[in-house]
Structures are given as structure tokens and as C-alpha cells.
Amino acid sequence: MKIELAENYGFCFGVKRAIKIAEENINAATYGPLIHNSKEIARLDRDFEVGLVEDFKTFKAGEKAIVRTHGIVKQELKELKESGVNVVDATCPFVTKPQEIAQEMSEAGYDVVIFGDEAHPEIKGVKSYATHGAKVVTNVFDLVDLKLNEKIALIAQTTRKVEDYMEIANYLIPRHKEVRVFNTICNATFENQEAVRKLSKRADIMIIIGGKNSSNTKQLSSISHDFCANSHHIEDENDIDYSWFNSKKLCGISAGASTPDWIIQNVVNSIEECVNSLKITN
Numbered sequence: 001m002k003i004e005l006a007e008n009y010g011f012c013f014g015v016k017r018a019i020k021i022a023e024e025n026i027n028a029a030t031y032g033p034l035i036h037n038s039k040e041i042a043r044l045d046r047d048f049e050v051g052l053v054e055d056f057k058t059f060k061a062g063e064k065a066i067v068r069t070h071g072i073v074k075q076e077l078k079e080l081k082e083s084g085v086n087v088v089d090a091t092c093p094f095v096t097k098p099q100e101i102a103q104e105m106s107e108a109g110y111d112v113v114i115f116g117d118e119a120h121p122e123i124k125g126v127k128s129y130a131t132h133g134a135k136v137v138t139n140v141f142d143l144v145d146l147k148l149n150e151k152i153a154l155i156a157q158t159t160r161k162v163e164d165y166m167e168i169a170n171y172l173i174p175r176h177k178e179v180r181v182f183n184t185i186c187n188a189t190f191e192n193q194e195a196v197r198k199l200s201k202r203a204d205i206m207i208i209i210g211g212k213n214s215s216n217t218k219q220l221s222s223i224s225h226d227f228c229a230n231s232h233h234i235e236d237e238n239d240i241d242y243s244w245f246n247s248k249k250l251c252g253i254s255a256g257a258s259t260p261d262w263i264i265q266n267v268v269n270s271i272e273e274c275v276n277s278l279k280i281t282n
């Protein structure tokens with residue numbers, strides 16, 4: 001069985017940047033998980049003493065709080081700063097952008113519609129910047145009963161599938177006088193998704209590596225499933241069931257934007273060892 005990595009996979013610019021910031025701030029704590037990968041968070045704690053705080057109110061004046069890649073709610077950021085906490089902002093610039101758009105459009109009188117997961121920290125953050133509130137939708141059906149005014153500003157979670165975003169835009173455009181569609185899906189997401197699309201069309205088994213709560217990994221897994229029924233979303237090599245590889249010729253591998261190289265390498269090594277030692281039939 002041949003193993004092939006997607007043309008683009010793994011750590012994106014925003015995650016690399018956030019990890020560098022964390023490594024440079026020994027003894028600080030992140031507010032919420034810095035990225036959606038518990039194993040990398042544990043490494044930062046072990047090697048750089050960067051802790052994790054779940055409630056921003058527990059930070060005391062003078063302490064260092066690192067704002068996670070997905071950003072935080074506007075009001076919480078304000079309170080942290082006002083209480084004398086030393087705030088180190090690791091929000092990805094591709095997340096800061098939709099926050100700014102939400103604020104600007106809301107202030108300009110547009111109804112802000114966000115395509116994304118309401119429970120995701122990125123969306124909680126972006127929504128909080130819309131001065132007059134925002135509606136969060138996950139599909140076209142969510143739009144049917146929404147009361148929206150004539151001017152709409154549409155924003156997408158950075159990790160969403162572009163085809164799904166187009167469906168939302170296509171529904172809104174003929175029904176409203178003005179619909180401003182902002183392309184807030186980030187390039188890393190586009191590139192990783194396009195690469196997984198290409199590889200999953202050829203592979204007879206796909207392994208997608210990343211945190212189970214990582215939105216962009218879930219999107220990669222969903223695309224992979226569209227083209228390859230034998231697609232498996234795993235967190236690391238411990239989730240592998242080696243019988244998956246029986247009678248397979250090409251194993252494609254991709255990984256979410258918050259999956260570190262060392263986890264990807266462990267997975268590749270484990271699959272290679274298994275194929276060699278157990279003599280998987282193919």
C-alpha cells in the first residue's frame with residue numbers, strides 16, 4: 001500500500017504564529033485553548049509552562065493572558081485590558097478581519113448574517129463585534145424564518161466549505177435589495193480543502209488527522225467523505241484500526257490546520273510499520 005500526503009495539510013499561518021507567541025511567553029496562560037489540539041496544548045504547558053485558563057475573570061492584574069487563535073468576545077477583551085491584565089493577542093489576523101467587518105457593517109445599518117457554528121469560539125467572538133447583533137446560520141433552512149432587513153452583510157466562519165457558503169449567498173441575493181458577501185474563508189482552509197478534494201478522489205482510504213473539536217479538520221473530513229467512503233477522522237495513531245488498510249492500494253493523509261507535524265509523523269510511521277510488519281494484503 002502506498003501512502004501519500006495531500007499537497008497542503010497541517011499547521012496554517014495563524015496557528016504557527018500563535019504557537020510562536022505562546023513559546024515566547026513562558027509562564028503565561030491562554031484564555032481558552034490556544035488552538036483546537038489538546039496534545040499541542042499539553043506540549044506548550046510541559047515545555048513552556050503556558051497554562052490554560054477557562055474563565056477570564058480569574059486573571060489578575062499584572063498576569064499575562066494570551067488571546068487564543070480563534071479570538072474572544074469583545075466585551076471580555078475590554079474587561080481583561082481594563083483590569084490591568086497584560087493581554088498578548090494571538091488572534092489570527094484572518095479572524096480579526098471578520099470581527100472588523102461585523103462591527104463596520106453593523107454600524108452602517110446592515111443586518112449581519114454569519115454562516116458558521118454559533119457555539120464555536122470564533123463565531124462567538126465575531127458575533128460580539130456586530131454592534132446591533134448578528135444572526136448565525138448553518139444552512140439555508142435556518143434562513144427561511146429569519147426576519148432580515150433590506151441590507152445584508154454576509155460573513156463566513158474562516159474554516160467553512162466554500163460550496164456551502166455559496167448556497168447561503170445564492171439564497172439571500174434574490175430576496176434582498178443589497179447583499180454584501182465577504183469572502184472570510186481563509187486561504188489555508190481553501191488550500192487544505194482543495195488538496196484533500198484532489199487526493200480523496202484517487203485514494204481508496206483517507207486518514208484525516210486533527211482534534212475532534214477542530215472545525216477545519218471536520219470540514220476536511222466531510223470533503224474527504226464526499227469522494228472516498230473509507231475516510232477516517234483520527235486524533236493520533238492510537239485511533240487507528242489497522243484492519244482499515246486491508247486490500248487498500250493508496251492511503252491518502254491530510255491534517256487540520258491545528259495538527260502539529262509531530263502527530264502527523266507518528267501517524268505516518270505507525271501506518272508504515274503496520275503495512276511492513278503485518279504484511280497488510282493489497
Ligand code: F3S
Pocket residue numbers: 012013014015069092093094095158159186187188189216257
Ligand atoms: Fe487563521 Fe485560517 Fe489558520 S483563520 S488560524 S490561518 S485556518
